[in-house]
Amino acid sequence: MGGALLDGWLASPTPPRLVVLDRHRTGSDDTITIVRTAAEIPADFQPDIIVLAVKPAVAEIVIDAIGKALGSRMNSAAILSVMAGRTCDALSEAARRAGADIPVLRAMPNTPSAVGAGISGLYAPKATTPEQKSICHDLLFAVGDVVPVENEDDLSVVTAISGSGPAYVFLLAELLEKAGQAHGLSPQIARRLARGTVYGAGRMLDDLPDSAEDLRKAVTSPNGTTAAALAILMKPDAWPETVPKAIDAAAKRADELAG
Numbered sequence: 502m503g504g505a506l507l508d509g510w511l512a513s514p515t516p517p518r519l520v521v522l523d524r525h526r527t528g529s530d531d532t533i534t535i536v537r538t539a540a541e542i543p544a545d546f547q548p549d550i551i552v553l554a555v556k557p558a559v560a561e562i563v564i565d566a567i568g569k570a571l572g573s574r575m576n577s578a579a580i581l582s583v584m585a586g587r588t589c590d591a592l593s594e595a596a597r598r599a600g601a602d603i604p605v606l607r608a609m610p611n612t613p614s615a616v617g618a619g620i621s622g623l624y625a626p627k628a629t630t631p632e633q634k635s636i637c638h639d640l641l642f643a644v645g646d647v648v649p650v651e652n653e654d655d656l657s658v659v660t661a662i663s664g665s666g667p668a669y670v671f672l673l674a675e676l677l678e679k680a681g682q683a684h685g686l687s688p689q690i691a692r693r694l695a696r697g698t699v700y701g702a703g704r705m706l707d708d709l710p711d712s713a714e715d716l717r718k719a720v721t722s723p724n725g726t727t728a729a730a731l732a733i734l735m736k737p738d739a740w741p742e743t744v745p746k747a748i749d750a751a752a753k754r755a756d757e758l759a760g
């Protein structure tokens with residue numbers, strides 16, 4: 502996810518000044534300094550925002566390493582966590598143990614951020630300054646849309662819908678492609694049709710004011726081909742039951758990760 506955000510920031514017209522802790526990337530330039538370990542963070546770098554995009558299990562280790570490297574420079578920063586689950590309180594506590602009493606904001610972006618088409622939920626606790634809130638909003642807005650949420654708990658369902666959501670859409674594209682091949686289309690043609698359809702439907706959802714339901718109904722002539730497919734997909738025990746169940750499972754998992 503960190504790589505997706507970074508790709509989006511680098512492609513934006515006015516990339517922020519970035520120091521990136523990444524064990525795999527190379528290629529520092531005027532905008533971006535890439536370091537392999539926190540100890541290599543330049544001594545003159547004063548971060549406004551520390552974006553944490555590691556797996557939750559290593560969050561404390563990374564916060565501790567950054568705290569040791571930045572020392573008192575960490576005190577005027579805020580942390581923006583994109584990790585599923587880990588709460589602001591738990592991360593603030595980790596920052597305190599690392600020597601900095603600083604606010605932690607949480608965002609749930611998604612991987613389309615890599616192509617500037619992300620959508621992020623953003624939660625800022627009361628301790629956050631308007632400037633910190635605004636920088637985090639702008640960081641996320643540089644790679645797509647941003648939806649502020651009032652309650653930290655809401656991030657679990659944001660995670661389930663838009664954080665994990667691209668995977669559901671990719672699965673649909675995958676299944677359409679396989680079905681096309683099963684009907685004898687070449688893999689290339691099946692792939693173009695499946696991808697083009699997901700892209701085109703996404704564009705219509707984005708460009709037009711109509712609801713998703715109205716757009717669906719507009720494609721569905723009575724007794725037509727779409728109606729034949731939807732009669733299967735919309736059976737009460739098919740998508741209307743499985744999609745909400747899947748979202749419940751993802752949101753429950755996000756809650757579990759929060760502990």
Ligand SMILES: NC(=O)c1ccc[n+]([C@@H]2O[C@H](COP(=O)([O-])OP(=O)(O)OC[C@H]3O[C@@H](n4cnc5c(N)ncnc54)[C@H](OP(=O)(O)O)[C@@H]3O)[C@@H](O)[C@H]2O)c1
Binds near residue numbers: 524525554556611
């Ligand atoms: N994937 C998504 O769509 C998505 C969406 C929203 C939010 N998130 C959140 O984003 C976070 C990362 O998920 P991901 O799927 O991007 O995982 P990932 O691909 O495993 O990326 C985690 C990165 O953290 C690095 N890392 C681990 N330990 C480190 C350390 N001690 N110092 C420096 N770097 C370290 C890893 O480097 P190595 O490869 O060298 O270990 C890897 O580059 C998770 O907390 C997840 O909840 C993910």
